[in-house]
Amino acid sequence: MTWYLVAAVLVGVGTVLARRRAVLGPHPVDGTDLDGARVGYLVGGPSRAVAAVLGGLRVDGAIAFTDGAVVRTGPAPRIWGTLGETVHAATTGKPGLTGLLRHPGPVYDELASTGADLMRRGWLVSGSTRSGVKMTALPMWALALVGAVMVIRAAATGRPFGWPLIATGAVFYAAVRLSRVPALTTHGSLALRQLTDANAHLHPDAGPSLRTYGAATAAVAVGLFGTTVLLPLDPGLARGIDELPYASPDPPRPAPDAPGRAAPRRGRGPSGGGPSCGGGPSCGGGCGGP
Structure with missing residues (x-):
């Protein structure tokens, strides 16, 4: 049993070091x-990016939220750039912002x-x-398999297998954790x-006046801290963004190492490939690292 614990420590340390180098950026x-x-894309994926743009457009006076619909004003x-223009053009005025993120x-x-650009810059993994x-993480999985075989053999021969089971469970848990890949690089x-x-x-909590800061800064505020910052300015829009329907597939993370525009592919929703904060566009704070 001692050799297994020593191997688990050595393999675990080696895996952590290799993982840190891999996700450094x-x-x-x-x-x-x-x-x-x-x-916004970094914090909460495509849905937060759109929320940030809508917040900036609202502060600029380019859109308004009236009777549950976004209209161009x-x-x-x-x-x-083009993202702001396409989001602005896609505000159809339908209730609940329906159709804003339609695919294709x-x-x-x-x-x-936008996701491909962030990947090229070294922000996204x-x-x-x-x-x-x-x-x-494969060595950790291999060690977990060895531990499982040890437990099965001990149980089959009537030998105590409590400690081997605990050690194998710990290795299995570590393998699962080390197999998870962060959305952002360490540098990002x-x-x-x-x-x-x-x-x-x-x-x-600081009660910023978004009109004072202007549209560009307002978009950054929504991107970082969510639509809660829009509540004093336009509570209807803040809640309307949160209720944006995701029935249609929307872009996940860009295609691996795309040199240019990523090829669209189907996903469960705009937050489906996002950083660890996930959720809708109003989740707060920045994403954690690896």
Whole structure:
């Protein structure tokens, strides 16, 4: 039994070190040039990116939320590039924001492109890295299998197997944990935490005046802290974004290591490939690292 415990420690330490190297990221990242849509994508995936853009459009006066529907009230500011323009054009005025994230469509494509851009920058874990991280956990799975065989043999021969069972269970738990791949690289996660700290004045508890800060900063606020920051300005829109129906498939993370615009593929919803905070667009705070 002693050899098994020693092997578990050695393999576990080696796996952790290999995992850290794998998810570190290609280079340190800088979040000073990220717009609200990209910040939102990092925190909560495509749904939060759209929420951030809608928040910015509302502060700019380009849209309004009336009787449960989003309507265009002015041209879209050129703050988020094509994504802002496509989201603005997709506000059909239907109740509940129905159709805003329809697949296929320009919003879907632009969100996939945004995810691919963040992957190229080193914020998001690439597809090849994701596979590599899972491979690093294979020795732990092999050790768990060896432990399971030991327990079965001990039980079959009538020998005590309590401690082997506990040790095998611990190895199995470690293998499961080490097989999980974070959405953000280590560099990306660290930069996002720094970005969140630098914008603490935009947190809902600070009571920021989004009109004073302007559309671009308002989008960053929604991207970082969720639609709660919109409640003082437009409670209807804040709740309307949260109730955005996800019946149609929306873009998951971009295709592995896509050099350009990621190819759209079906998923369960816009938050389905997002960082660990997941959920809808109103979940708060930044995502954790590996």
